[in-house]
Amino acid sequence: MSWTGEETDTAVGARVFTDFVRSLEAHRDPEPRRLALAREALRAALRGELRRRGLWNAPPSYVGIYGCVSWDEGLDELLSECYAFIFVDRLRSLQAQLQVKPNIDGLIFLNVRHFLHERQKEHDPLGSQVFEVVQSALRGAVTAGELHVLAGDSRIRNESVLGFSPDADPAAAAGRDLRALVRRWNDGLLPDLVTLRGRREADVVNRLRACLADLPAEGIEVFRCKDLVDPLKADVRARWVALLDQDTGESAVERGEEDSTRTVRLVRPDTGFEERQLFRRLVACVLAAVERLEESAKTRDYLSTLWQFLRVQAQGGPEDAEGHLSQRRLGELLGIPRERLPDLYKTLGRLLERCRAANSEKPPVTPIPGRFAPDARRRNAP
Amino acid sequence: MSRHLQDARPPEPGDLFVLAETAGFPVEWAVLESRPGDPGRLLAVPADTNPLAGSADVEIPADEPAGPLTLRCRFGLWIEAARFDPTRRTGVLAPAAVARAVARRGELETGDLTSSPLAFEADADPEYEDWVREILAPAHAVLAKPAAAPLPLRGPSRRWTSLGNPYALAASILLLVTLGLAGGFVRQTRTIADLTTGRQRTEQELQKERERRTGDLRQAEEAHRKELAERDREAEQKRAEDRRRIADLESRLDASGRVRPLVNAPFVYLAPRDPVRGEPDAVPLPPEASYLFVILTIKDLRSFSEYRLEILSKDEGKTVWTTAGLHKTGVTEVSVALPRSLLPPDDYRLRLDGVKDGKAERVGEYEMRIGAK
Numbered sequence: 001m002s003w004t005g006e007e008t009d010t011a012v013g014a015r016v017f018t019d020f021v022r023s024l025e026a027h028r029d030p031e032p033r034r035l036a037l038a039r040e041a042l043r044a045a046l047r048g049e050l051r052r053r054g055l056w057n058a059p060p061s062y063v064g065i066y067g068c069v070s071w072d073e074g075l076d077e078l079l080s081e082c083y084a085f086i087f088v089d090r091l092r093s094l095q096a097q098l099q100v101k102p103n104i105d106g107l108i109f110l111n112v113r114h115f116l117h118e119r120q121k122e123h124d125p126l127g128s129q130v131f132e133v134v135q136s137a138l139r140g141a142v143t144a145g146e147l148h149v150l151a152g153d154s155r156i157r158n159e160s161v162l163g164f165s166p167d168a169d170p171a172a173a174a175g176r177d178l179r180a181l182v183r184r185w186n187d188g189l190l191p192d193l194v195t196l197r198g199r200r201e202a203d204v205v206n207r208l209r210a211c212l213a214d215l216p217a218e219g220i221e222v223f224r225c226k227d228l229v230d231p232l233k234a235d236v237r238a239r240w241v242a243l244l245d246q247d248t249g250e251s252a253v254e255r256g257e258e259d260s261t262r263t264v265r266l267v268r269p270d271t272g273f274e275e276r277q278l279f280r281r282l283v284a285c286v287l288a289a290v291e292r293l294e295e296s297a298k299t300r301d302y303l304s305t306l307w308q309f310l311r312v313q314a315q316g317g318p319e320d321a322e323g324h325l326s327q328r329r330l331g332e333l334l335g336i337p338r339e340r341l342p343d344l345y346k347t348l349g350r351l352l353e354r355c356r357a358a359n360s361e362k363p364p365v366t367p368i369p370g371r372f373a374p375d376a377r378r379r380n381a382p
Numbered sequence: 383m384s385r386h387l388q389d390a391r392p393p394e395p396g397d398l399f400v401l402a403e404t405a406g407f408p409v410e411w412a413v414l415e416s417r418p419g420d421p422g423r424l425l426a427v428p429a430d431t432n433p434l435a436g437s438a439d440v441e442i443p444a445d446e447p448a449g450p451l452t453l454r455c456r457f458g459l460w461i462e463a464a465r466f467d468p469t470r471r472t473g474v475l476a477p478a479a480v481a482r483a484v485a486r487r488g489e490l491e492t493g494d495l496t497s498s499p500l501a502f503e504a505d506a507d508p509e510y511e512d513w514v515r516e517i518l519a520p521a522h523a524v525l526a527k528p529a530a531a532p533l534p535l536r537g538p539s540r541r542w543t544s545l546g547n548p549y550a551l552a553a554s555i556l557l558l559v560t561l562g563l564a565g566g567f568v569r570q571t572r573t574i575a576d577l578t579t580g581r582q583r584t585e586q587e588l589q590k591e592r593e594r595r596t597g598d599l600r601q602a603e604e605a606h607r608k609e610l611a612e613r614d615r616e617a618e619q620k621r622a623e624d625r626r627r628i629a630d631l632e633s634r635l636d637a638s639g640r641v642r643p644l645v646n647a648p649f650v651y652l653a654p655r656d657p658v659r660g661e662p663d664a665v666p667l668p669p670e671a672s673y674l675f676v677i678l679t680i681k682d683l684r685s686f687s688e689y690r691l692e693i694l695s696k697d698e699g700k701t702v703w704t705t706a707g708l709h710k711t712g713v714t715e716v717s718v719a720l721p722r723s724l725l726p727p728d729d730y731r732l733r734l735d736g737v738k739d740g741k742a743e744r745v746g747e748y749e750m751r752i753g754a755k
Contacts, residue, residue: 089444089450090431090450092448092472092473093410093430093431093451093472095472096398096400096410096472096473097400097408097410099400099470099472100400100401100402100405100470101405107408110408111431114431114432114433114434117434117509118433118434132506132507132508135508136506136508139508155508155512156508197499197502197503197506198499198500198502198503198505198506199502199505199506201503201506202506277443280500283500284498284499284500287498287499287500288498288499291499339700342698
């Protein structure tokens, strides 16, 4: 296994990409024959990476391809974006590597991996976050000698098989159903499994690692990583969706008269590079502002959790619909006292407005109408 | 584009290079600065196109020269300028990008990173950890070794032994043996003499190499000692700073505990009013005021042993403050002094209840407006 993550069959004569990049160096426009070959090879690489990530049977929207239900329809669009990511944006670097490498095909596979990793993080924040936490927890357990990699990639990927004894038979991992168990785990892990990020993520990783000790008690001595990740993801998604009367992917929230809260879309970043950058800057700006707030640590925790929730909703939402979000249910899911939510929204609205003004003249976020808008009183005044 | 940038000028800050030594890794090297007083050594950091950027990295966006690229500032090192081959210059960064990277290096040295929270999220990503472990750390380790001899200019680096290319050495010996067998004893003797000379030359080179490495080690040890001394000095400075802050805090705490006279304290007299009618009474609260003294006049003449006051935000209905144990003065008033921090600009409703035999009865409602509405 090389650092490209590929079994290096690229070195034995498969130089489609290398020849293509060389031809781009010599000619301004790609030669049609080489372009066709490169696109076909890229399509195959993309398909392989989608399978490896367990995305081949998932909706294309998980990597930002909307409006189609299967990869039969969506692969061409993804291919075009992947082509631009590698052969347009990163052409200079590829050509630079050609100065010291006879074959850069492995680099292209690596770029496909980076491309899909970035896309999945942006468009399937729930799935990618759950995988990240599980992967970290499993790695921690392996490092501590609590688990052993019995088969598959030792870096812990979907197909890695793990066991509590180094001598266990990897074949025993087949057909394990962990759904009921992970649902119980999620009762204690959510919402932190999704909302604790960055420096705070280690906490939920350790809690999940502690949960792994339940497996032998359930008679599970060997399991495949994917068999743990998939039901965890499914359960988190189900709980998230159930939170909204409609599956909305909304963000900023407006409180209704009684218990309901009308959600107002915090626009999901579209596929344009600038919009994505703007969205990232906005998310980072609010997170940083929350960290700096002169409030109690508890309040900052609540604000951070709520903002991460809103961010996930904004990134993962498949449609632009509006929905109704119950503050009671939101409070239960996020572990925030319901009566505190209005103030927290108000604070986030204020920070968001400031960050929006600081980052761009073009609003990446729709203004928040209603009483939670920072200037609502002025606007509503007769 | 890379090939078009080749020129003979020496490496300078902002230049990007590929190095034959790290050809096995998908990185370029970005030159950030030359060492003060020693322009022969340059600070360089690895740069790559993986979009995952951690807290120690600097992102070069796609719309900047040489972007998109990520500069991995944690893995910087001082390299002899001679190791950068001008024909392998692959790009040039904008001066602002170089400045950002130098600043990030400074933050790394002080341990005071000001990276975006998203960058700290990337730090925790196992993919990022893999990238560091499999690419950045090994590439850094390759260059951290001192350059023993001129490196091959073409093709990727290979792991030769300290005696040179083992395959080439084996091939040479095989060739010599074959020639010796074919050419007879005289040539064998000459070959043996050549081998002896070669062995002596190798021994001399090894001796020189050993001496050079010993010198390098001494230098590294000296640098390490200086670094430790510098860190001790910084730690001592930090401790002194902490002590100063603690003393400052203690003196503030001490001062805040003392009771001091208040001057120009704002007072407000409130009379009971119908809460649904009209606008609340506006109370001017000067910026320097730390307390607002509120005096509530009581029109209900019933007798109560004590009074209870609840202050609510008028719009949200949320209780801001509540107290019991108030007693009426001889002129049918109760009074409270409210700290300013309790009353951010808003409309407030004050509910006063009389308590008798454990039973509370409303004796008045009051309203006031703090700040402009």
